[in-house]
Amino acid sequence: MSQTLQVTGHEHDDAWDKDWLSVDDIHEIYYEQYGKKDGKPVVFLHGGPGGHITKGNTQFFNPQYYRVILLDQRGCGKSRPNADTRNNTTWHLVSDIEALRKHLKIPKWHMVFGGSWGSTLSLAYAQTHPSSVGSLVLRGIFTVRSLELDWTLSPQGTAMLFPEAFGEFLSFLPEEERTDHVNAFHKRLMSEDISVSYPAAYAWNKWEITVSTLYPNIEGLANLDDPSWLLAHARMESHYFQNKAWLEEGQLLRKENIDKIRHIPATIVQGRYDVVCPPITAWELHKAWPESTLHFTPDAGHSAGEPGNKKRLIETCEEYARLSV
Incomplete structure (x- = not known):
């Protein structure tokens, strides 16, 4: 696979819903919804911590199948107030994802999709609320170990x-x-x-x-x-x-925590030359969780937008659209 490969993602119409959800006395989290209104709900968890959503995040998800929910985490993007660290921990964010699911009257996420810090948050959320997660697609694994x-x-x-x-x-x-x-x-x-x-x-x-x-x-x-x-x-x-990240060292990789999500279909996509989130963590997650599927992208670094990573993520989401969760 060559870096010159052109990978075209899915085209979405503009968001059919944009709003804020008040989650405490300080924070209002911003979200957008795209795709099929009665489709399979997927929540996209951005990286960072401190990243933000863009319409381009929808490109992995076929709008014929998916209802795509993009979320700006506390203090990020259009969530209010911006860059505010008060009441802002991993566990606040986990609570926000669950609050948003309930607010949108979604019985269960068909997919939780997260890369980099988004993979951390996806794992923390799934281990806390396993019954709310139908599948996991994780890219550039990060568990905040020393x-x-x-x-x-x-x-x-x-x-x-x-x-x-x-x-x-x-x-x-x-x-x-x-x-x-x-x-x-x-x-x-x-x-x-x-x-x-x-x-x-x-x-x-x-x-x-x-x-x-x-x-x-x-x-x-x-x-x-x-x-x-x-x-x-x-x-x-x-x-x-x-x-x-208010995590104990190695917490997300411990057997007792992997056991909580072992039944959830999961795919890991990892750039071979990712020097932000080194591939050893993806490998160790897969070793702890052999039921997961691990793909090393041979000519990619950290970014989800690099052709090899992008292609594999789109293919995985296409495959997972056929799952019954």
Whole structure:
């Protein structure tokens, strides 16, 4: 399979429903619905933490079969307030997904679809509410273990493959702060002074975008000019990573937690050269859960939009449309 392969996703009409759901005294989560109104309901969980939805997220799902629900997580995208870390943990987000399911009167998700941080959230949600999940499609597996965080943020991981980009990332900070760069960035990202937080967010996000694809991702860099994404993405990542996403080390991979979802049909799609969420985690998830199907994409990195990953995800969703769950 060549990187020149053109993979055309599914075309959807504009959303037939856009709204906010109040989930507590602070947060209103934004959602959109696409596709077949009486179709098989799939919820799309974006990455980050701190990403946001776009209409392009619908391209994996055939509108002849699927009712597609896109959700901006707390503090993200059009959810209100933007970039707010109060009452914002993995378990708040898990609760929000379940609240949205009930709000939309969906008895059971036909599919929960999540990549990167979305895979983390999908696993956490399914392990908490297994009876609400009919199937799982997971891409770029991330479980917020120390080795995964260190791989992306320390000089001993991805930095060894992208030394010039990591050097640019570190050089944003004064030299005396570079020995503890993760905490130094966190302090800046949490600042209420946008003259402090926005430049730090730019540097943080540029590093991640630069390493997210096998081939240079020029289009992805355009996100750096989107103020609704810029701070939310970097601040939420830092907030969640500093707190290990409120997960115990290796929690999502433990046998007792996999046992809760072992019966759920699941497919894992993992770019062979994903250096944001290294393939070892997808492999370890599959070893713990041999009933799942694992596909390594031989010529892709982290992004769902890379041709090999995109093709496999579309094919999987087409296959899962025939499931009775």
